[in-house]
Amino acid sequence: MKKGKVFVLALLVMVMIVPSLWAQGAQEAGTDGKVVVKTMAYGDNSNQEGVNWVRIVNSFEKENPDIDIDYEMLYDEAYHQKVVARLAAGDVPDLAYMGADARWGLPWKEAGQQFDHTEFLDPDYYDLNLIPPMDMNGEIYEIPLGTSNITTVLFMNTRLMDELGLSAPETYEDMVAMVPVARKAGIEVLTIDGADGWAWGSCLMSAVVARMSGDPQWVSKAVAGEYSFDDKVMIDSLSFLNRMVDDGVLLEKSVLVDYGANVSNYNNEKALFMVQGQWVAGGIENPEVANATKMIAWPTLPGEKPGLEGSVAAAIQVGYGLTKQGASDPEVRDAALKFLRYFFSHAETTQRLRDGAIVAPILKDFEVPSDLPSIVKEKVALAQRAPNTDVIDAFLSGDANEALNTGMQKIVSGQSTPEEVAMQVESLVQR
Amino acid sequence: MKKRDIQALPTYLILVAPALLIYLFVVAYPIGYSVWLSFTDFNPNKGGQWDWVGTLQYSTMFKDPNFWHALKNNLIVVAVSVFGQIPIGFILAYILYRKKVKAVHFFQTFVFLPQFLSTIVIGILWKRLFQADGPISRIIQIVSKDPQAQFELMLYADTVMIPIAFALIWVYTGMYMTIFLANLQKIDDHLIEAAKIDGATESQIFLKVIVPLLAGTILVSSILAIAGSLRGFDLIFSITTQGLQRNNAMVLPIFMYQSAFQNYTNEMRFAYGAAISNIIVVISLILIGISRLVGKKTDY
Numbered sequence: 001m002k003k004g005k006v007f008v009l010a011l012l013v014m015v016m017i018v019p020s021l022w023a024q025g026a027q028e029a030g031t032d033g034k035v036v037v038k039t040m041a042y043g044d045n046s047n048q049e050g051v052n053w054v055r056i057v058n059s060f061e062k063e064n065p066d067i068d069i070d071y072e073m074l075y076d077e078a079y080h081q082k083v084v085a086r087l088a089a090g091d092v093p094d095l096a097y098m099g100a101d102a103r104w105g106l107p108w109k110e111a112g113q114q115f116d117h118t119e120f121l122d123p124d125y126y127d128l129n130l131i132p133p134m135d136m137n138g139e140i141y142e143i144p145l146g147t148s149n150i151t152t153v154l155f156m157n158t159r160l161m162d163e164l165g166l167s168a169p170e171t172y173e174d175m176v177a178m179v180p181v182a183r184k185a186g187i188e189v190l191t192i193d194g195a196d197g198w199a200w201g202s203c204l205m206s207a208v209v210a211r212m213s214g215d216p217q218w219v220s221k222a223v224a225g226e227y228s229f230d231d232k233v234m235i236d237s238l239s240f241l242n243r244m245v246d247d248g249v250l251l252e253k254s255v256l257v258d259y260g261a262n263v264s265n266y267n268n269e270k271a272l273f274m275v276q277g278q279w280v281a282g283g284i285e286n287p288e289v290a291n292a293t294k295m296i297a298w299p300t301l302p303g304e305k306p307g308l309e310g311s312v313a314a315a316i317q318v319g320y321g322l323t324k325q326g327a328s329d330p331e332v333r334d335a336a337l338k339f340l341r342y343f344f345s346h347a348e349t350t351q352r353l354r355d356g357a358i359v360a361p362i363l364k365d366f367e368v369p370s371d372l373p374s375i376v377k378e379k380v381a382l383a384q385r386a387p388n389t390d391v392i393d394a395f396l397s398g399d400a401n402e403a404l405n406t407g408m409q410k411i412v413s414g415q416s417t418p419e420e421v422a423m424q425v426e427s428l429v430q431r
Numbered sequence: 432m433k434k435r436d437i438q439a440l441p442t443y444l445i446l447v448a449p450a451l452l453i454y455l456f457v458v459a460y461p462i463g464y465s466v467w468l469s470f471t472d473f474n475p476n477k478g479g480q481w482d483w484v485g486t487l488q489y490s491t492m493f494k495d496p497n498f499w500h501a502l503k504n505n506l507i508v509v510a511v512s513v514f515g516q517i518p519i520g521f522i523l524a525y526i527l528y529r530k531k532v533k534a535v536h537f538f539q540t541f542v543f544l545p546q547f548l549s550t551i552v553i554g555i556l557w558k559r560l561f562q563a564d565g566p567i568s569r570i571i572q573i574v575s576k577d578p579q580a581q582f583e584l585m586l587y588a589d590t591v592m593i594p595i596a597f598a599l600i601w602v603y604t605g606m607y608m609t610i611f612l613a614n615l616q617k618i619d620d621h622l623i624e625a626a627k628i629d630g631a632t633e634s635q636i637f638l639k640v641i642v643p644l645l646a647g648t649i650l651v652s653s654i655l656a657i658a659g660s661l662r663g664f665d666l667i668f669s670i671t672t673q674g675l676q677r678n679n680a681m682v683l684p685i686f687m688y689q690s691a692f693q694n695y696t697n698e699m700r701f702a703y704g705a706a707i708s709n710i711i712v713v714i715s716l717i718l719i720g721i722s723r724l725v726g727k728k729t730d731y
Contacts, residue, residue, distance in 0.1 A: 077673065084692040088475045088701060106695045111476040195562070197674020253581045256563035258672050398696030402678075402689075409675035413586050430696045 035335040037326070039071040040086070042079055042097035042318075048282055048355045050075065052348070060342045067335045069095075087111040094326025095336045099318035100134035100141045101394035102401075113323040114141040120337055123364070126344070130362040132316050142321030143340060146358025149317040150383060151391050152207035152298065155266060155274040155284070159292035160187070166272070169299040172249075175273075179248040182272055190244075191271035193262035194254035194412060197405030201392040203275050205408060206313030207298050209237040210389035214305025219390035222429075229400075229426040230419075236303055238418030241411045243302070255413045278382075281375050282356030295378040297386050314388040317358065359383040400428035462712075469706035472699040488699065488706035498707070501686035502714075504592055505661060508682060509718065511596040512603065512656035517649065519600060520607025525637060527608075528615040539612070543605035550602070554669025557598045561585050561670075585671070591679040598670060603659070607652050614648045615641070650726035657718045661711050664688065683711050 041057075043050025050073055057069045072093075074082050079097070084107050086092065092113055099105045100114070108114050116139040121128065126143065134141045156168060164185055169175045175189060182189045193199045210216050213233040221227050222234075244250035257265065266274035267286040274280070284290040297310045320340055327333045342348075349361045350369060359379055360368075368380070393401050407421030469488050473481035492498050523542055527535050545553060560566050567582040584590040618641070626636050642649075664684040671677040677685065690697070691704020 081688075081692060088692075090475065102695075107476075110474075110695065195672035195674070195676065197672075200674075253563040253579075255586060255675065256561070256565075256568075256581060256583070258558070258562060261562055398694045400696070402674075402693075406675045406678050409586075413583075413675070415587070428696075 034066055034068040035331050036068045036070050037095050037332055037336045037339065038093045039069055039336075040079070040083065040093045040096040041071045041073040042075060043073055044075040047075070049357060052351065052355070056343055056348060060339055063342075064335075064338065067339065069339055083107050087113065092323055092325040094329075094332050095320060095322055095339070097318060098142050098321050099316065101315055101391075102397040103393045104318050105134070105141065106397055108141070108323065113325060114139070115322045115324045115327045116140060117143065117321060120333075122341075125341065125364055127362055127364045127366075130360075134316060142319045143344060144317035144319040144362060145352060146317050147360045147362060147383065148314040148388060149278065149391075150312045150314045150359060150379075150386070150388075151202045151277040152204065152313040153276060153278050153280075153382065154296045154298060155276065155280070156294045156296055157266070157269060157272055157289060157292055158294050159288065160185075160269055160272055164272075168294065168296060171300045172298075172302055174299060175249050176247045178272060183248070187269070188251060188265075188271040189249050190251075190254075190273045190275060191257065191262050191265040192250070192254050192275040193257055193259040194409060195256055195258040195261075197402070197409060198393060199259070199262075199276070200408035201396075201401065201405050202313075203277055204241075205237060205404070206389065206391045207311065208240055208301065209234060209392070210311060210313065211298070211301050211304040211308050212237045212240070214307050216308060216311065216387065216389035219392050220395045223395045223431070225431045229404075229429060230422040234422045234425075235418045238408065238411060238421055240301065240303075241408060242418065245412055250412065252413060255409045278359055278379050279357060281379055284356075284375065290373065290375045293375050293378065295375070295382045297382070308387060308389065310385065311387040311389050312382065313391045314383075315391040315394040396429070398428075398430070400425050400430070403428050465705045465708055468702050469709050471702050474698055474701055477698070484699070484702070488703050489710075491703065492706055492710065497681065497686055498683075500588070501681045501683045504680060505682045505714075507592045507596070508599065508663060508667075509657055509660040511592075511599050512660045513653050513722075515596065515600050516604045517607050517652050517656060520604045520652075521611045521645075521649070523604065523608045524611035524615055525641065527612055529633075539608075542608050545602045546605050550665040551669045553598070553602055554666050557594075557670045558672070561594055585676050585679070588679040591671075591676065595667060595670060595680055598666065602666065603656075607656075610652055611645065611648060614645055618644055646726065650722060653722045653726075654719050657722060658715055661715045661718075683707060683714075687711070 041050075041053050043053050045051065045054075053071075053073060057071060061067065061069060072082070083096070083098075087107055087110075092111070096108075098108050105114070114135075118138070118140050121131075121140065121143070130147050131140055131144060132148070133139065158168075161167065164178075164181050166178055166181060169178070178189050192204065206219065209218055213227075215221065218227060218233065222229055222231075227233070241250070245252055262274060262276065263280060263283050265271050267284060267289055269286075269289060278295070281290075281293075281295065284293060297312045300309060320343065322333060322336050326336055344363065346363060346366065349358075349363055349366065352358050353361060353368070353376055354372060356373070356376055356379065360383055372380075392404065396404065404421065404425045407416055407424060410416035411418060411421060470483060470485060471481045472484050472487075523538075526532060527539055532538055561582055561584075562568075563581055565582070568580065571580045571582055572578055582594075584594050622640055622644075623636055626640050631639065662684055663682065667680050667682055668677070668685055668688075671680045681689075687704050687707040690707060691700050694700050697703060
């Protein structure tokens with residue numbers, strides 16, 4: 001082939017490749033002049049959290065044309081998967097939905113991306129007394145959406161209870177007494193999303209083990225080595241699951257009910273009580289059920305130690321925080337903090353409260369509107385009266401947490417004993 | 432090398448270079464990186480420090496009962512693919528090719544339809560079928576006249592792969608049917624006519640004429656099925672719920688994902704995940720090698 005032809009060919013290749021590179025460059029330069037805040041948001045287009053996020057970002061960008069909140073929004077497991085993948089790939093967002101505990105904070109901690117916001121939080125705007133310290137030296141790694149997140153709530157349908165001539169249970173035995181009445185009416189006493197392993201730990205066992213031990217910090221102390229997961233307290237707590245099944249309070253088929261079906265069961269009045277966290281309040285879309293719902297702590301359990309009556313398990317609520325990488329650039333940091341203040345405005349916080357997404361705000365001088373939906377008032381009342389205990393997966397993670405959650409599913413479906421599960425968890429805890 | 436070839440070399444390199452570069456960066460580099468990673472304790476979130484740990488990740492993996500459980504499930508998926516999807520796809524294609532049913536195009540579209548749906552959507556649909564008081568449980572309740580009866584196969588490690596096998600067959604059989612149908616349509620009709628004239632029955636035509644002619648297609652389909660089965664993640668992940676069901680139905684890619692991305696207590700989890708993914712590749716190569724060997728032995 002002649003040199004001329006080779007040259008023409010090379011030129012052709014260049015002509016084909018260069019424009020595509022140039023186009024890519026042009027795409028990146030499309031945000032020229034703007035401060036881009038790479039963000040990982042939480043929600044999806046079908047839930048209130050996601051819809052509100054999109055609306056807030058759009059209105060913020062309209063008011064601040066020099067800032068681009070370049071977000072990726074994911075929900076549930078997809079969010080957790082993507083966080084790990086992005087951090088491992090070095091694609092660290094500047095701002096992200098995050099927590100500070102074992103479930104929501106570990107990936108950020110391991111990647112060294114937790115950033116202490118303390119000196120950047122305006123004490124006249126945020127009520128710093130309502131934001132708990134998240135590490136040894138009082139660091140604040142994220143601005144929580146609200147005050148502590150109650151995970152072990154019993155949602156009680158008072159309308160159904162009244163119809164069946166039942167009243168709020170004071171003891172577990174009161175719930176057992178409801179079984180024949182509920183069955184006669186063709187409904188269940190309790191619905192739980194037992195097909196999701198985490199629900200057993202977060203929404204049920206966290207309350208049970210604290211009550212059985214009488215120690216609100218039993219879980220964190222067990223993880224630290226002060227107690228053992230195969231102690232009698234844990235075995236008794238796990239045995240309580242068997243008792244619930246034997247008594248008919250909990251059905252074996254619970255292990256086949258997922259999160260959506262659980263909420264649907266309660267919305268459709270197929271159960272007197274639903275076990276879940278406070279965040280589900282916003283998901284009770286049947287207005288009759290929502291208005292008739294009372295949010296209560298578990299009644300007194302058999303074998304419960306005195307001192308924690310009416311307690312609920314609660315963890316620091318997740319929220320949004322800057323990463324170390326985002327905070328390293330003052331322009332990005334300031335833009336992100338400006339956005340966060342907008343995101344946590346009184347109006348948006350009130351909306352979040354109305355939507356049932358938070359228990360109570362963390363803003364200074366926040367006036368709680370008097371016309372809140374009844375279920376939101378229920379939530380605030382529960383938070384005010386119930387003592388708090390540890391949430392298991394805020395402290396226990398990895399294989400040990402997985403073994404505990406699946407172990408509880410096996411106990412309920414008759415495949416394992418409490419002793420076997422307790423021993424397996426203890427063998428997997430890394431201290 | 433001839434002078435003419437030497438002169439053509441620059442052109443050759445210019446034409447090959449883009450594809451080669453893409454291949455090296457997108458395919459070869461990750462494979463090499465994964466192999467290297469599996470012999471270290473490297474964790475990208477730990478500041479780039481790493482040590483050579485030899486075969487530690489592999490020995491840990493072989494001692495892990497979850498690995499053997501996942502491998503067993505994976506081999507079940509391979510078996511369902513090779514001995515379920517392919518024969519059923521072949522038979523359906525033959526029925527359509529020989530016009531043994533009316534409305535050929537309707538059935539063809541019907542069987543192929545799942546291919547148009549997102550795997551995640553399919554997984555969620557099947558999950559709904561299997562849930563408490565879901566459609567399958569309702570049927571069981573009606574048949575058994577027990578209102579408490581439930582479809583419980585998803586709860587047990589020994590039975591979870593049965594419903595999943597049904598889902599796998601439903602999803603992928605259409606693809607193999609289409610492959611076989613396309614190849615059947617290339618067969619010269621005169622061969623079948625000649626066999627008929629010679630007095631061959633329908634089953635003899637199928638076994639003695641059609642199957643030998645499509646031996647190559649069967650082999651290619653088997654390779655596709657094996658490779659697809661071993662890397663299959665999305666359907667099983669979405670058909671199961673987090674916890675007991677997913678652990679019961681764990682296949683190697685899910686085991687790899689959970690080990691590498693969820694078990695924070697293992698600081699070497701990324702290297703461990705790399706070791707698992709390398710083993711998936713090795714097993715794939717072995718199975719594909721076996722299928723090629725079988726293919727050669729049965730070559731007509």
